[in-house]
Amino acid sequence: MKKPLIVLVLLITSIAIVSAEKWAGADDMAEDAINKINPDYQPWFSPVFEPPSSEIESMLFSLQAAFGALIIGYFLGYYRGLNHA
Structure with a gap:
């Protein structure tokens, strides 16, 4: 009975921590880092x-992620089916 409580506490804590942060992609974060290092970068x-x-x-x-997962899942299932047929 303690495991669901621990999971719930972790979930709420992670949401509280992340919601305070600005959501940004890796590209935006890299661009900001480059601009801090070299403001004249073109x-x-x-x-x-x-x-x-x-x-x-x-x-x-x-x-794009869903399409990639679909392709990977199809081929993994296909090859698993070949081995168990």
């Missing part, structure tokens, strides 16, 4: 496609 190239909003960017990232 990127070598610009993105081919820039999503109109962060919500669309998140949606495209989620779709």
